[in-house]
Amino acid sequence: MEARTDKAGKTERRGILFVLSSPSGAGKTTMARRLLAAEPQMAVSVSATTRAKRPGEVDGIDYHFRTEAQFDRMVEAGAFLEWAHVFGNRYGTPRPAVEAALRIGRDVLFDVDWQGTQQLAQSMGDDVVSIFLLPPTMTELERRLRARRTDSEEVIEGRMARAAAEISHWPEYDYVLVNEDMHDCFEHIHTIVLAERLRRQRRGAWLTEFTREMVGKQG
Numbered sequence: 001m002e003a004r005t006d007k008a009g010k011t012e013r014r015g016i017l018f019v020l021s022s023p024s025g026a027g028k029t030t031m032a033r034r035l036l037a038a039e040p041q042m043a044v045s046v047s048a049t050t051r052a053k054r055p056g057e058v059d060g061i062d063y064h065f066r067t068e069a070q071f072d073r074m075v076e077a078g079a080f081l082e083w084a085h086v087f088g089n090r091y092g093t094p095r096p097a098v099e100a101a102l103r104i105g106r107d108v109l110f111d112v113d114w115q116g117t118q119q120l121a122q123s124m125g126d127d128v129v130s131i132f133l134l135p136p137t138m139t140e141l142e143r144r145l146r147a148r149r150t151d152s153e154e155v156i157e158g159r160m161a162r163a164a165a166e167i168s169h170w171p172e173y174d175y176v177l178v179n180e181d182m183h184d185c186f187e188h189i190h191t192i193v194l195a196e197r198l199r200r201q202r203r204g205a206w207l208t209e210f211t212r213e214m215v216g217k218q219g
């Protein structure tokens with residue numbers, strides 16, 4: 001994949017790490033799919049997990065499904081950019097794929113929880129842009145979990161029981177959106193992505209050269 005470059009062929013800016021978090025059922029997966037359709041250059045971080053594969057999930061696409069022992073070895077080898085316990089299982093972001101994408105100026109999308117977001121922000125600083133999605137109401141969150149038809153009653157109750165704790169982390173995020181209307185929410189996410197890419201701080205080296213050359217050619 002080609003890096004985004006300026007006219008001289010230099011990488012215009014570093015890749016950005018866009019993080020989407022929400023309580024389960026608020027619409028993360030839906031928004032991530034739309035964003036990737038609109039921004040095909042964006043890479044996705046495929047996490048490793050010790051949780052069991054659900055029907056329909058594909059190893060290497062939805063997650064890298066690993067045993068506890070395999071996960072332990074990855075932790076020991078420093079193979080994760082971040083990892084955390086979530087709902088009794090472990091989840092981690094493999095380091096090499098993310099570093100390879102960022103090196104060539106490619107943006108990467110992450111679906112990680114609040115713990116992963118904190119760890120990424122600590123290690124990657126201003127290169128991380130975090131977005132938290134809220135449902136319009138708890139009743140609507142439950143309706144969406146049921147409408148998705150992927151979980152048993154017990155699992156839905158578990159997700160609803162954890163939702164309040166997850167929502168309590170909203171102040172830790174750069175952007176907080178209420179996903180009421182799907183189209184509006186996507187437009188807001190896309191606007192954030194486009195604007196963050198244009199921030200002066202991300203394009204400093206290129207702009208310095210560009211303006212220097214422009215002024216140098218004056219007269």
Ligand SMILES: Nc1nc2c(ncn2[C@@H]2O[C@H](COP(=O)(O)OP(=O)(O)O)[C@@H](O)[C@H]2O)c(=O)[nH]1
Nearest residue numbers: 024047083084086091092093111112113115116
């Ligand atoms: N910290 C961290 N959290 C992750 C990672 N991958 C997934 N998660 C989070 O783990 C939680 C459970 O994910 P999953 O088992 O797919 O269930 P669902 O997303 O609720 O349907 C979600 O909040 C994800 O955002 C990761 O690599 N690191």
Ligand SMILES: Nc1ncnc2c1ncn2[C@@H]1O[C@H](COP(=O)(O)OP(=O)(O)O)[C@@H](O)[C@H]1O
Nearest residue numbers: 024025026027028029030144148179180181182
């Ligand atoms: N704005 C919205 N209005 C109505 N339904 C939505 C909206 N956003 C997502 N959904 C639906 O809610 C369900 C849960 O969304 P999903 O993207 O799977 O959530 P998450 O990945 O956060 O668990 C899906 O059936 C999805 O189609």
